[in-house]
Amino acid sequence: MAELSGADILIETLCDLGVEVVFGYPGGAVLPIYDAMFRSQRIKHILVRHEQAATHAAEGYARSTGKPGVVLVTSGPGATNAVTGITDALMDSIPMVVITGQVPTALIGTDAFQEADTVGITRHCTKHNYLVKDPAILADVINEAFHIATSGRPGPVVVDIPKDVQVATARFTKGTGTPVATVHKTYRPQVKAEPTLIEQAMDMLAAAERPILYTGGGIINAGPGASQLLRELARITGAPVTSTLMGLGAFPASSDQWLGMLGMHGTYEANYAMNQADLILCLGARFDDRVTGRLDAFSPNSRKIHVDIDRSSINKNVRVDLPIVADVGRALEDMVRVYKSRRHPKPDLAEWWRRIKGWREVRSLDFPENKAEIMPQAAIRALWEATHRKSPIITTEVGQHQMWAAQHFGFEGPNKWLTSGGLGTMGYGLPAAIGAQIGNPGALVIDIAGEASIQMNIQELGTATQYRLPVKIFILNNQYMGMVRQWQELTYASRYAESYSDALPDFVKLAEAYGWKGICIEGPDQLESGIADMLAYDGPVMVDCRVAQLANCFPMIPSGAAHTDMLLQASEVSGEMDDSAKALV
Amino acid sequence: MHITQEIARPHTLAIMVDNEPGILARIAGLFTARGYNIESLTVSDVTQDQAVSRITIVTSASDHVMEQILAQLDRLVPVHSVTDLTALGAHVERELALIKVRGVGDHRVEALRLAEVYRARVIDATTSSFVFEVTGGREKIDTFIGLMREIGLIEVARTGIVAIARGNGS
Numbered sequence: 001m002a003e004l005s006g007a008d009i010l011i012e013t014l015c016d017l018g019v020e021v022v023f024g025y026p027g028g029a030v031l032p033i034y035d036a037m038f039r040s041q042r043i044k045h046i047l048v049r050h051e052q053a054a055t056h057a058a059e060g061y062a063r064s065t066g067k068p069g070v071v072l073v074t075s076g077p078g079a080t081n082a083v084t085g086i087t088d089a090l091m092d093s094i095p096m097v098v099i100t101g102q103v104p105t106a107l108i109g110t111d112a113f114q115e116a117d118t119v120g121i122t123r124h125c126t127k128h129n130y131l132v133k134d135p136a137i138l139a140d141v142i143n144e145a146f147h148i149a150t151s152g153r154p155g156p157v158v159v160d161i162p163k164d165v166q167v168a169t170a171r172f173t174k175g176t177g178t179p180v181a182t183v184h185k186t187y188r189p190q191v192k193a194e195p196t197l198i199e200q201a202m203d204m205l206a207a208a209e210r211p212i213l214y215t216g217g218g219i220i221n222a223g224p225g226a227s228q229l230l231r232e233l234a235r236i237t238g239a240p241v242t243s244t245l246m247g248l249g250a251f252p253a254s255s256d257q258w259l260g261m262l263g264m265h266g267t268y269e270a271n272y273a274m275n276q277a278d279l280i281l282c283l284g285a286r287f288d289d290r291v292t293g294r295l296d297a298f299s300p301n302s303r304k305i306h307v308d309i310d311r312s313s314i315n316k317n318v319r320v321d322l323p324i325v326a327d328v329g330r331a332l333e334d335m336v337r338v339y340k341s342r343r344h345p346k347p348d349l350a351e352w353w354r355r356i357k358g359w360r361e362v363r364s365l366d367f368p369e370n371k372a373e374i375m376p377q378a379a380i381r382a383l384w385e386a387t388h389r390k391s392p393i394i395t396t397e398v399g400q401h402q403m404w405a406a407q408h409f410g411f412e413g414p415n416k417w418l419t420s421g422g423l424g425t426m427g428y429g430l431p432a433a434i435g436a437q438i439g440n441p442g443a444l445v446i447d448i449a450g451e452a453s454i455q456m457n458i459q460e461l462g463t464a465t466q467y468r469l470p471v472k473i474f475i476l477n478n479q480y481m482g483m484v485r486q487w488q489e490l491t492y493a494s495r496y497a498e499s500y501s502d503a504l505p506d507f508v509k510l511a512e513a514y515g516w517k518g519i520c521i522e523g524p525d526q527l528e529s530g531i532a533d534m535l536a537y538d539g540p541v542m543v544d545c546r547v548a549q550l551a552n553c554f555p556m557i558p559s560g561a562a563h564t565d566m567l568l569q570a571s572e573v574s575g576e577m578d579d580s581a582k583a584l585v
Numbered sequence: 586m587h588i589t590q591e592i593a594r595p596h597t598l599a600i601m602v603d604n605e606p607g608i609l610a611r612i613a614g615l616f617t618a619r620g621y622n623i624e625s626l627t628v629s630d631v632t633q634d635q636a637v638s639r640i641t642i643v644t645s646a647s648d649h650v651m652e653q654i655l656a657q658l659d660r661l662v663p664v665h666s667v668t669d670l671t672a673l674g675a676h677v678e679r680e681l682a683l684i685k686v687r688g689v690g691d692h693r694v695e696a697l698r699l700a701e702v703y704r705a706r707v708i709d710a711t712t713s714s715f716v717f718e719v720t721g722g723r724e725k726i727d728t729f730i731g732l733m734r735e736i737g738l739i740e741v742a743r744t745g746i747v748a749i750a751r752g753n754g755s
Binding site: 119120123124127128131148185186187310311312314315316319 | 607610615618657660664665
């Protein structure tokens with residue numbers, strides 16, 4: 001039997017697992033792996049400009065294709081730079097395997113050059129992690145890492161490999177990595193729901209007078225089939241559907257039954273329907289604080305059913321009446337089948353829809369007209385108008401632009417909306433767009449950005465140039481860290497501490513310096529043509545869209561307020577809040 | 586503004602885990618990362634092949650937090666099982682303590698007399714000191730240490746609680 005080096009075993013195992021793309025950055029402690037990859041020529045490596053971007057690119061790749069994202073970085077700073085993206089993937093349940101180099105085994109613990117305790121540092125920001133000290137077990141560890149990253153509630157897994165383990169040899173026969181899918185000794189996520197719970201849930205849904213389907217990122221993770229099943233469940237029950245930020249696209253925004261996003265910047269109708277519902281069916285969402293608002297006022301009169309693959313998500317923030325631990329895709333399949341087989345008629349929800357119609361008439365996403373300046377919401381709508389037929393993949397950074405995109409860009413299908421929800425990582429959007437474009441070469445990929453966020457991973461312009469990726473960046477430039485400024489306006493009597501974006505670069509020149517096309521849109525009369533120019537260019541484009549500087553993102557439920565305490569416009573905003581309000585995030 | 590806390594009750598947990606490097610950091614770290622508290626923690630391998638360790642943790646938490654602690658522990662990859670012995674009901678808890686006491690004359694006699702009552706064994710003695718070994722529930726040990734403090738306590742080493750369910754079930 002042939003012996004291979006640890007590095008070769010790693011590459012062979014990755015190929016066996018069907019890995020096509022690795023996002024990474026070389027360095028001393030991973031040189032044997034890079035050499036093995038170079039010799040094998042079977043894996044496409046995308047060289048980023050900063051390891052954080054490798055992790056976000058892997059997230060973008062994973063979220064848009066459904067396949068796990070793979071990252072390869074060196075020890076020490078390579079690994080620590082990756083930590084933000086690893087944490088991001090943990091919070092948003094993104095399947096990702098991160099391979100980190102480590103100093104040779106004998107040097108571990110000696111404060112060696114570029115040594116960091118990667119396993120220690122990433123212990124609580126991974127779903128699981130490994131330090132591999134023997135090349136003979138490397139193939140099994142890699143197989144297990146992919147299994148853990150992609151099954152159950154997906155998440156990031158780190159495999160730390162010391163340099164001597166990459167060089168040392170061990171027996172390896174191709175394709176013999178132990179398949180771990182069903183036999184792991186401790187890790188066995190429950191994917192199939194108890195049938196009686198599904199029956200109970202469907203009886204409750206059929207009997208409800210004011211039901212609502214509250215959906216989340218779990219549906220996206222469960223694959224495109226789950227989105228189809230959600231549509232079917234909505235069709236046969238006639239129930240309204242809302243979604244978290246992470247779940248947008250699972251249900252088509254063009255549907256009559258779509259209420260829009262819920263939560264802090266959700267629509268009036270979604271939040272009021274949650275508040276007034278008598279039954280909430282939560283599918284793959286986790287009652288996050290951005291969604292619930294003040295807990296003791298959250299949907300006070302409803303019975304709640306919660307389907308989640310992660311038992312620890314159940315009863316964490318909100319107590320539910322019927323918990324169902326299962327993969328939400330499998331549960332939806334059972335629900336649709338059971339609903340039909342129990343011959344539940346389509347409930348008469350006319351009165352419920354009449355009330356929803358009343359809330360819709362508030363038109364909570366309306367924004368003041370402005371002839372002199374571009375309203376950021378109008379820019380998003382113009383972008384949607386010009387691109388939605390191409391079914392684009394939209395990524396975002398974090399802040400006002402992200403919320404406006406979530407509110408005003410209608411998504412029709414899953415895997416088209418990539419955003420940092422749980423961790424809220426500025427700098428996510430550009431590398432995520434790069435990853436999405438790698439995974440979907442023919443797709444139109446647009447990073448909707450803010451002028452502050454985009455600068456957090458601006459170096460990745462070079463990555464897109466190198467791989468000729470026709471990524472578009474659409475910056476809503478209001479010269480403020482807009483969401484910070486908005487909170488300061490609400491909470492701190494408009495004392496704008498450090499939220500002004502001073503010394504901004506000339507984005508057009510910056511784009512050109514990297515070989516991109518740069519476009520500046522200065523006023524409403526240039527908006528349509530600027531977007532058309534962006535779309536007409538066969539290559540990467542950065543658009544600097546100057547928008548109204550002081551526009552705020554509404555509706556808004558202030559931290560710690562109830563769903564019914566929604567602010568619809570700036571005039572309702574008080575100047576200064578008390579300490580207990582200031583302490584809330 | 587003031588910070589308020591929920592009412593917590595003590596729970597004794599038995600956690601079976603893979604006996605691998607870093608496992609203790611994983612468990613203990615989960616408690617600190619999520620703001621749960623640990624009153625005592627013991628760990629030792631308990632299977633013939635030394636592959637599985639039993640960790641006994643005494644924590645205090647409200648019912649709601651307790652449910653979270655169990656779920657969070659259960660989803661760690663190397664965790665085989667988590668049992669809340671307190672919720673389970675009948676179980677026995679024991680702790681071992683080594684207690685060093687200074688004493689001459691009457692104090693020595695008194696220390697030995699108390700040790701007998703508490704079934705503490707003398708495992709080291711000099712002309713001016715004893716080391717007692719005592720096992721029992723936490724309260725008994727607390728009481729014994731309290732008494733020794735009056736006599737001339739020098740140093741205490743305690744193992745923390747180990748616990749097991751009563752009856753023939755596992």
